[in-house]
Amino acid sequence: xxxxxxxxxxxxxxxxxxxxxxxxxxxxxxxxxxxxxxxxxxxxxxxxxxxxxxxxxxxxxxxxxxxxxxxxxxxxxxxxxxxxxxxxxxxxxxxxxxxxxxxxxxxxxxxxxxxxxxxxxxxxxxxxxxxxxxxxxxxxxxxxxxxxxxxxxxxxxxxxxxxxxxxxxxxxxxxxxxxxxxxxxxxxxxxxxxxxxxxxxxxxxxxxxxxxxxxxxxxxxxxxxxxxxxxxxxxxxxxxxxxxxxxxxxxxxxxxxxxxxxxxxxxxxxxxxxxxxxxxxxxxxxx
Amino acid sequence: xxxxxxxxxxxxxxxxxxxxxxxxxxxxxxxxxxxxxxxxxxxxxxxxxxxxxxxxxxxxxxxxxxxxxxxxxxxxxxxxxxxxxxxxxxxxxxxxxxxxxxxxxxxxxxxxxxxxxxxxxxxxxxxxxxxxxxxxxxxxxxxxxxxxxxxxxxxxxxxxxxxxxxxxxxxxxxxxxxxxxxxxxxxxxxxxxxxxxxxxxxxxxxxxxxxxxxxxxxxxxxxxxxxxxxxxxxxxxxxxxxxxxxxxxxxxxxxxxxxxxxxxxxxxxxxxxxxxxxxxxxxxxxxxxxxxxxxxxxxxxxxxxxxxxxxxxxxxxxxxxxxxxx
Numbered sequence: 001x002x003x004x005x006x007x008x009x010x011x012x013x014x015x016x017x018x019x020x021x022x023x024x025x026x027x028x029x030x031x032x033x034x035x036x037x038x039x040x041x042x043x044x045x046x047x048x049x050x051x052x053x054x055x056x057x058x059x060x061x062x063x064x065x066x067x068x069x070x071x072x073x074x075x076x077x078x079x080x081x082x083x084x085x086x087x088x089x090x091x092x093x094x095x096x097x098x099x100x101x102x103x104x105x106x107x108x109x110x111x112x113x114x115x116x117x118x119x120x121x122x123x124x125x126x127x128x129x130x131x132x133x134x135x136x137x138x139x140x141x142x143x144x145x146x147x148x149x150x151x152x153x154x155x156x157x158x159x160x161x162x163x164x165x166x167x168x169x170x171x172x173x174x175x176x177x178x179x180x181x182x183x184x185x186x187x188x189x190x191x192x193x194x195x196x197x198x199x200x201x202x203x204x205x206x207x208x209x210x211x212x213x214x215x216x217x218x219x220x221x222x223x224x225x226x227x228x229x230x231x232x233x234x235x236x237x238x239x240x241x242x243x244x245x246x247x248x249x250x251x252x253x254x255x256x257x258x259x260x261x262x263x264x265x266x267x268x269x270x271x272x273x274x275x276x277x278x279x280x281x282x283x284x285x286x287x
Numbered sequence: 288x289x290x291x292x293x294x295x296x297x298x299x300x301x302x303x304x305x306x307x308x309x310x311x312x313x314x315x316x317x318x319x320x321x322x323x324x325x326x327x328x329x330x331x332x333x334x335x336x337x338x339x340x341x342x343x344x345x346x347x348x349x350x351x352x353x354x355x356x357x358x359x360x361x362x363x364x365x366x367x368x369x370x371x372x373x374x375x376x377x378x379x380x381x382x383x384x385x386x387x388x389x390x391x392x393x394x395x396x397x398x399x400x401x402x403x404x405x406x407x408x409x410x411x412x413x414x415x416x417x418x419x420x421x422x423x424x425x426x427x428x429x430x431x432x433x434x435x436x437x438x439x440x441x442x443x444x445x446x447x448x449x450x451x452x453x454x455x456x457x458x459x460x461x462x463x464x465x466x467x468x469x470x471x472x473x474x475x476x477x478x479x480x481x482x483x484x485x486x487x488x489x490x491x492x493x494x495x496x497x498x499x500x501x502x503x504x505x506x507x508x509x510x511x512x513x514x515x516x517x518x519x520x521x522x523x524x525x526x527x528x529x530x531x532x533x534x535x536x537x538x539x540x541x542x543x544x545x546x547x548x549x550x551x552x553x554x555x556x557x558x559x560x561x562x563x564x565x566x567x568x569x570x571x572x573x574x575x576x577x578x579x580x581x582x583x584x585x586x587x588x589x590x591x592x593x594x595x596x597x598x599x600x601x602x603x604x605x606x607x608x609x610x611x612x613x
Contacts, residue, residue, distance in 0.1 A: 006508055013510045017424055020416025022431070024484065025438040027477050031445065034456045090353030098350050107354060109600065110361045116596035117364070118538030120569045121585055125364055127572060128371075128582075154360060161357075185339055187346035215446025217541040218569055242448050242541075249452070249545055264452045268445065275444045279437075 032268070039262035042255060051259075052266060057228045057244075059252070064259035066266065068230045072145075072238035073267075075231050076224060077213040079149025080156055084213075085206055087153070088160030092205075095161070096168035097190045115158035123222030126151040131223055140235040143225035149234075151219050156209035163208055167201020168194060204281045211274040215267070217242040241267045365589065372586030375579040380587075385551040390580040392587060394553050395567035401554065402472055402547065402563050403536045409476035411529060414483025418525075419513055421484070422491035443481040447542040450478045454546035469557040471547025478542055479532035486531065490524025491517055523602045530599035538592050540565040564588050 043051050046064055054065020091111070095104055130150050135142035171194045179189040195202070225237015226247060239247075241263050252260050379389040417435070425432045454474030464470045494517050502512040518525075540563075548560030549570055562570065568588055571581040 010508055010510050013513075014424055017416045017420035018431075020413045021420040021425075021435050021484075023413055024417060024435055024442060024480060027480065028438040028441050030457065031449070031453045031477075034453055034461075035449070038456055087353050087356060090350045091357045094350035094354035098347070099354070103354075107358055110358060112600065113365075113593060113596065114361050116534050116538070116592050118540065118565050118568075118588060118592055120538075120540050120565050120572065121368065121589055124568070124572045124581065124585055125368065128578075129367060154364070157357060157360075185343045187339075187343040191346050211444050215444075215448070217446065217448040222569075222572060242446065245448050245452060246541060246544065249455070261452060261456070264449050268449055271444055271446060271449075272441065275441055278444075279440060 035261060035265045035268060038258060039265040042258040042262045043265065046259075051262060055230060059248070059256045059259075062255055064255075064262075066241065066244070066259075066263050068228055069239050069241045069244050069263070070266070071231060072224075073214055073240040073242070073270075075145050075238060076148045076152060076220065076240055077210055079145055079234070080152035080213040081206065081209065083149055083153030084156045084160055084209060088157045088205070088209075089164055089202060091157070092161045092164035092168060093190060093195065096165050097186075097194065111158050111161050114154070115162075119155070119216060119219040120222075122151055122155055123219035126219065126223040134235065138235055141225075141237070142235075143223055144233075144235050144237045145224070145231060146234045148220050148224040148240075151223055152213045152216060155216060155219060156212050159209050159212055160205045163205030164198070164202045167198040167205070170201070171197045200281055200284055204278055207274055207278045207281065211271055211278070214240075214270055214274070215242060217246050221246055365593075368582070368585050368589055372582035372584075375583040376586060377583070380580065380583055390571065390577045390584075392564060392567060392584050394551060395562050395564045396587070397553060398468070398561040399537055399563040399565075401468060402475065402543075402561070403533055405468065405472035405557075406475040406479065406536055407529065407532070409473060410479050410483055410532065413476075414480050415487050415525065417480075417484045418487035418491060419517075422488045423509065423513055423517065439481040439484055442477070443485075445478075447478065447539060450474055451542040451545050453477075454542065459546055464558060466546060466548035466560045467558040468547060468554050468561050471543050471561070471563075474542050474546045475536050475539060478539070479535055482532050482535065483528055486528025487521070487525045490521035490528070493524060494520050523605050527599045527603035530595055530602065534592055534595040534599065537563070537588075537595060538565055539563075540569045544569070564591070 042064065046054070051065060052070060053067050054063070055067045056063045056065050057068070058064075091107075095108060095111075099107065126147055131142040131147050134140065134144075134147055175193050175197055176189050179193045180186070184192070220240050221243045224240060224243060226239045226243050227237040228239050228244075231238050244263055245260050245267075248256070249260055380391055381393045382389045382391040383393055385391045385394050421432060421435065451474065454470055458464050458470035458473050459466055462470075498516050498520065499512055502516045507515065543563060543566050547562065547566070549562045549566055550560035551562060551567075552559075554561045564584070565588060568581070568584050571577060571584055
């Protein structure tokens with residue numbers, strides 16, 4: 001009798017835990033379903049290619065094309081990579097292969113700290129430090145692609161550093177020792193042997209950085225200028241997909257609202273592709 | 288003689304697992320000190336023996352400069368906010384009610400605590416249950432497990448504005464909760480779910496198998512083993528994940544603007560609109576009217592998040608030490 005009660009309890013526990021685990025899948029399906037149901041009608045009405053390919057976004061005339069924002073997102077993300085990847089990768093190399101134990105004990109928590117800073121604080125920092133700096137240095141308005149790229153470049157640093165460092169640390173020491181035995185210097189070993197061996201991990205860190213940069217909203221809204229237009233220069237403002245959603249969702253209705261949801265759908269598709277690339281690479285890195 | 292790359296980083300190279308690099312134990316350091324002297328000697332010999340070209344010097348300087356720049360950036364960012372903000376922290380910033388004169392952050396701070404507690408109340412039981420399933424119940428190669436992992440990975444990559452939009456469509460509009468504490472908390476709960484699951488699963492997997500076998504051998508069932516043996520010993524790791532989740536909740540703004548709204552008063556029910564500290568900070572910064580108060584608010588937010596994240600790191604470190612001592 002007691003045994004069957006125990007068995008029942010085990011059974012119930014199993015069901016409860018399995019249900020909890022399945023909720024993740026449910027959440028993903030719900031998110032996709034809701035964006036699809038609410039965004040797809042506009043996407044189909046405008047035609048998916050016209051919606052993405054058209055540069056005119058005029059809620060007043062019910063014309064919705066997000067091409068300039070897609071390009072805006074890509075420009076800002078590319079700028080963040082140009083600034084963040086070399087700095088992050090070299091810092092990861094330093095932490096993994098050059099740093100003294102004590103420096104490492106200081107720098108590593110500092111980098112982790114950077115990962116925890118809220119995006120509004122980054123945005124505010126951009127607004128009060130980076131934008132005025134650009135304004136003074138180049139005699140331009142200040143808010144624009146460059147400012148957003150710098151802010152995002154700093155924001156993706158912890159991701160790039162952590163993932164790249166893990167990949168660099170995972171390279172077997174026999175590679176290093178072999179190169180050293182052949183007479184290569186420490187620097188040569190690191191840059192010619194270890195970094196190439198960790199390449200797939202480094203690329204994975206960059207992809208993860210792309211995902212973070214393209215999805216970042218609040219920090220970007222505060223410094224990118226938000227003008228709906230094709231990029232005209234790195235000092236000029238653009239609007240990203242994320243900024244478009246957060247700026248207009250507050251008052252949008254009907255078709256306009258659906259167009260914003262369709263924007264989120266396009267953003268989500270970008271992110272899903274990036275996630276897929278990342279997991280493929282990670283699988284490859286594991287062999 | 289064992290080859291070790293750089294004399295100075297000798298103690299790190301001696302340690303078996305690179306993942307534990309941050310937490311050098313005192314015992315390890317003592318042992319490494321003796322070895323360190325020998326290592327330094329061989330390194331000096333090696334450095335004289337190998338020819339270091341100009342290129343080597345450049346390749347050495349590059350990572351050092353990059354690390355210096357990174358450190359300088361981090362230092363400047365944090366110190367700048369602190370220096371600009373701390374002088375403007377005043378008692379009226381902490382008045383219990385907000386008005387446009389005192390720009391008090393107190394209601395937002397209280398709301399942040401409420402929002403965090405509510406979101407955790409949803410996310411922690413579900414996340415922990417999911418982690419227990421993945422780590423202890425699911426069989427290897429189970430189809431469902433693969434699916435859950437893909438889903439968790441996907442959730443982890445979804446931008447917070449998409450969560451916010453989903454929350455607006457589902458909780459706010461479809462379930463008719465309006466912009467409210469509850470809608471915001473549910474949105475955040477989904478957002479931190481993958482984080483809770485992955486950290487809790489990792490913590491459970493770090494418990495040695497011998498403990499499970501010992502428990503089973505004494506006649507305990509799976510549930511009792513989980514409740515009495517695994518959860519207590521994995522607790523620091525689980526807590527570290529939960530605290531990391533708190534850090535994300537406190538720092539979040541994009542997911543909350545359209546789910547919890549921006550009302551400045553304290554909520555009287557679950558269905559009242561509220562703003563958390565991050566959203567408050569965003570509204571202040573974009574209004575641009577109270578720059579000094581914005582700096583002060585940034586300081587409070589920054590310190591809060593830094594404190595939370597440090598607590599998480601300390602807990603995680605305690606776990607890794609404990610596991611190593613087993």
